[in-house]
Amino acid sequence: MSLSSLALRWSARRAPLIARATTLCARYNSTYTPQTAALADIDPSRLKVTKRTDLKPQPDLEGLAFGRVFTDHMLTIPWTAESGWDAPQITPYGPLHLEPSSTVLHYAQTLFEGMKAYKNAEGKVTLFRPDMNMKRMITSASRIALPTFNGDALLDLIKQLIRLDAHWIPERPGYSLYIRPTLIGTQRAIGVGPPDEALLFVILSPVGPYYKTGFKPVALHATTEYSRAAPGGTGAFKLGANYAPGVVPQREAAVHGYSQNLWLHGPEHYLTEVGTMNMFVAIRNAQGVAELITPPLDGMILPGVTRDSVLSIAREHASGAHKISGLPDQLIVSERPVTMPEVKQALKDGALLELFGAGTAAIISPVDRVGYLGDDLIIPTGPDGLGPLSKPILAEIQGRQRGEIPSSWSVAV
Ligand SMILES: *Cc1c(COP(=O)(O)O)cnc(C)c1O
Numbered sequence: 001m002s003l004s005s006l007a008l009r010w011s012a013r014r015a016p017l018i019a020r021a022t023t024l025c026a027r028y029n030s031t032y033t034p035q036t037a038a039l040a041d042i043d044p045s046r047l048k049v050t051k052r053t054d055l056k057p058q059p060d061l062e063g064l065a066f067g068r069v070f071t072d073h074m075l076t077i078p079w080t081a082e083s084g085w086d087a088p089q090i091t092p093y094g095p096l097h098l099e100p101s102s103t104v105l106h107y108a109q110t111l112f113e114g115m116k117a118y119k120n121a122e123g124k125v126t127l128f129r130p131d132m133n134m135k136r137m138i139t140s141a142s143r144i145a146l147p148t149f150n151g152d153a154l155l156d157l158i159k160q161l162i163r164l165d166a167h168w169i170p171e172r173p174g175y176s177l178y179i180r181p182t183l184i185g186t187q188r189a190i191g192v193g194p195p196d197e198a199l200l201f202v203i204l205s206p207v208g209p210y211y212k213t214g215f216k217p218v219a220l221h222a223t224t225e226y227s228r229a230a231p232g233g234t235g236a237f238k239l240g241a242n243y244a245p246g247v248v249p250q251r252e253a254a255v256h257g258y259s260q261n262l263w264l265h266g267p268e269h270y271l272t273e274v275g276t277m278n279m280f281v282a283i284r285n286a287q288g289v290a291e292l293i294t295p296p297l298d299g300m301i302l303p304g305v306t307r308d309s310v311l312s313i314a315r316e317h318a319s320g321a322h323k324i325s326g327l328p329d330q331l332i333v334s335e336r337p338v339t340m341p342e343v344k345q346a347l348k349d350g351a352l353l354e355l356f357g358a359g360t361a362a363i364i365s366p367v368d369r370v371g372y373l374g375d376d377l378i379i380p381t382g383p384d385g386l387g388p389l390s391k392p393i394l395a396e397i398q399g400r401q402r403g404e405i406p407s408s409w410s411v412a413v
Contacts, residue, residue: 039084042077042153042200046087047160056093061170064208066361067178071165071204075157078186079147081196088157090164093203102186103195109185110240111140114360115305116176116207117162117413118401119169125162125413127179128401130155132305137181140237145194146183154181158202159413165204166413173402174209178361210362215385215394217368218357220262220274221253222340224373228263228273229300235272236299243276250275258371260357265300269340272300277357277365278307281338282389284351291332292389298337306358306397309409311335313396314389326392340372347377354387355379364394 052072059069070093077088103109113133119125134151141148158179162169169177181202185195226249229235234242249261260275272295273279280294292314295301311333316322318331346352357365366385370377381387386394399405 040086042085042088042149042157044088044153044156044160047090047157048087049090049160049164050092051090051164052092058168059206061172061175061206061208064175064206066207066210067180067205069205071168071177071206073161073164074204075161075202077154077157077200079198079200081194085147085149090157090161096199096201098186099188101188101190102184103190103192104184104186106190107185107192108239108241108244109144109146109195109198111137111144111146111183111238112240113137113179113181113238115179115181116360116401117169117179117204118176118403119166119171120403121171123171124403125166125169126401126403127159127162127411127413129305129309129409130158130411132308133181136238136303136305137183140239141183143234143237144185144239146185147198149200154200161202161204162413168204168206170206170208172208176207178205178207180205207361210365215364215366217366217379217381217385218259219257219369219371220260220367221256221258222264222269222370222372223249223253223261224264224269225249226261226263227265228261229265231299233300236297236302238302246276256371258369262367262370264340268337270337271295271340271343273302274357274365274367276302277359277362278302278304279355279357280307280310280390281343281355282353282387283342283346284353285332289330289332290328290353290389291334293334293336293338295337296335304359306360306363309397309400310358310364310393313393324392324396326395327389331389343370344372344377347379352380354381354390356387356390363397364390366390 056072072093073090074093075090078086115130115133117125117127134155138148138151183200186197186199187195228246253261262274263272265272271279280292282290282292284290294307297303314333317324317327318333355367366381366387367379368381370379400407400409403410
């Protein structure tokens with residue numbers, strides 16, 4: 001049986017799963033409504049700002065580690081089941097006051113987002129597709145019975161917080177301000193159920209380039225002994241509960257010289273994600289045409305903003321709507337299941353072009369080695385680490401992020 005007919009058979013088997021996950025996601029995304037009309041939504045006009053008087057010293061950009069330093073201020077918005085969202089507050093960055101009975105501490109009633117603000121050479125500050133983060137945050141909240149909200153109102157407040165701490169955004173290329181919106185259940189009673197109190201907060205952290213020297217390829221351990229996500233589980237939502245269980249598998253991979261897990265699923269060994277990033281693989285087909293493949297949103301894949309950006313850019317190129325220089329003229333872009341046997345076969349045939357992770361933190365993370373069932377598969381990489389498709393796509397994404405390439409994805413703060 002040929003590889004493509006195998007792929008078709010696998011797709012057919014998974015079609016019901018994908019359909020169900022798509023329906024679920026569409027339902028969450030289309031049902032943004034405050035719990036009842038009587039409850040207050042997030043209201044930026046009620047914002048109270050308490051500025052810090054003793055501004056913190058700013059870190060040396062050279063040794064800046066990811067997510068360790070936070071800016072002067074934070075945004076908090078409390079919620080109760082009786083009255084909805086209370087007045088938003090911007091206050092000096094500092095500890096939260098939580099009772100030990102708070103449900104977040106017992107049942108992981110917590111979700112988060114990760115997005116970045118960029119400052120260009122003229123000092124203009126922009127966000128990258130922040131509407132997608134707001135939508136996803138609401139989707140995550142719906143999944144674990146935390147309160148939903150108006151995403152535009154939260155985005156307005158996040159912009160106000162960024163403007164207040166804008167001097168923390170490094171202007172250097174590759175640097176940015178990482179934004180971490182979080183929503184937790186703070187009910188002060190340890191029963192499992194929808195919490196009657198919640199707290200939304202947003203903190204900001206200046207960050208440097210993910211890799212110090214260019215885009216250094218990483219080695220992955222193809223993981224079959226643990227799973228990150230399961231059918232009908234919560235892998236498609238950015239919930240805190242999905243991340244603690246991945247730490248031990250990552251540490252075990254590291255002991256064997258692999259920096260991340262390549263999460264496989266099922267006896268077929270479907271590729272799903274890389275660490276906490278989405279995953280792409282590029283294979284040249286029998287006709288010599290490159291196919292860029294990422295697994296479909298079947299409920300086990302986190303719907304990444306970077307994943308969507310890579311797909312959109314590749315599809316605009318393939319359709320001729322917006323050609324990207326450096327990409328092969330003919331390109332097939334597929335959201336379809338892909339298995340380790342298919343990757344192994346492509347490697348054997350000399351048809352594997354590249355394999356890479358995609359996420360906000362690193363943008364593109366090329367892979368040069370995959371440890372799979374005791375063997376090391378050596379994955380081709382370009383001279384600077386990036387492969388033939390990821391390199392031009394990364395340049396396009398960075399250009400749009402920095403506003404050098406005009407695009408509706410770049411939103412002014
Ligand atoms: C956040 C995340 C991604 C990437 O999403 P982006 O929106 O591109 O940053 C991918 N997989 C997992 C598991 C994630 O948590």
